[in-house]
Amino acid sequence: MSLSVVWNNEQEEHEINNELIVLLESILQKAGEVEGLDEGEVDLTFVDNERIHELNLEYRGIDRPTDVLSFAMNETGEDELEIIYAVSEDEDEDQDEVPNVLGDIIISVTRAQEQALEYGHSLERELGFLFVHGFLHLLGYDHQDAESEAEMMAKQEHVLAQVGLTR
Template structure:
């Protein structure tokens, strides 16, 4: 098993091609290696500012578009009941993928930020993707120390794939 990227494009302003997806798959592998995550599935959806604005309002109560949202699936299961499966004779248990979560990126906002920061859309999408991936693993940036830690991890992964500033 390895890390798998499942993606969809729900915006029409920017074409998302194989080169972009190949780069993001490479970023996923590098970030996974750095964090000791060997297998799992990450769902990535590309949207526009209107859609991410709706999601940001619905899930975070923030009435504006943002660049990336992450929804982790492997949060604490301490309060979850144990589920016991009984197999019928001859039935085999199917392997269920380790779904890490969903990352949603506004490509429109990513382009705005790439222009603002003076780098490519490719670099901005890579940054937002690895940022979202780290959120799926439980990283956050609520204070200066945790923000510096996340930034260092993001830049290290991006350097490995040639997306430096």
């Protein structure tokens, strides 16, 4: 097994083409290398500002759109339920293992377009930045203080530089 992206497009503002997905898969591989992770699945969904606003309000209690949301599947907090996969006795033992789903990343393409213009770089660079940012959140990174924010930013920029997405 390896790191993989399963993606879904729920917005109509920007075409999500194969070149973008290949770029994001490359970013995932580089970020995985940096973190010493070589297998797992990331579910990525592209949405518009309206949908991410709804999700931000529902899950974070913040009544405005945001650029990216991450929902980790492997968190081990005291309120987290253990996920147990049932396998039928009739199934072959050779069957592929259940993938290690790291979690969901949801990106507002609308907000990414706005930020790309604001920062003066390409939409692909902004989507790549948001994707690696979300991926690091899935692994437990956060940016609640200056030190942790600097650590995340350095990791993000390092990965993006490796795939040629500099400012």
